[in-house]
Amino acid sequence: MKTHKEVTSSRRKQRRAHFSAPSHIRRKLLSAHLSTELRKKYSVRAMPVRKDDEVIVVRGNFKGHKGKVTTVYRRKWCIYIDKLQKTKANGAPYQIPIHPSNVTITKLKICLLYTSD
Numbered sequence: 001m002k003t004h005k006e007v008t009s010s011r012r013k014q015r016r017a018h019f020s021a022p023s024h025i026r027r028k029l030l031s032a033h034l035s036t037e038l039r040k041k042y043s044v045r046a047m048p049v050r051k052d053d054e055v056i057v058v059r060g061n062f063k064g065h066k067g068k069v070t071t072v073y074r075r076k077w078c079i080y081i082d083k084l085q086k087t088k089a090n091g092a093p094y095q096i097p098i099h100p101s102n103v104t105i106t107k108l109k110i111c112l113l114y115t116s117d
Helices: 011-019 023-029 036-042
Strands: 031-034 046-048 054-057 066-073 078-087 093-098 103-107
Touching: 031 036, 036 103, 054 078, 066 093
Parallel strands: 031 103
Antiparallel strands: 031 046, 054 066, 054 103, 066 078, 078 093
């Protein structure tokens, strides 16, 4: 049942809004769950992924791999992790894109701007 008359409940319009979202909204959509320790510490379930956050892959072919986020690629809806790469036929390495919903943040990059001391 529709609860808000100014917001659409159409699947087609919701998908269009999601995939054509601007960069500042994609930042929020590219969020990942926090580990249980961080969840207790900050009383939050998920946070937007940042460059230099440490994550562990919890879904997919690379389940269990740990590493530091090197890039958050908002246009492609993915993140790149430093130790997660394959080699091409000519021997050149390339990084594997992972969707942030498939990772868990184990260590946050905290800068002084966000702390309230």
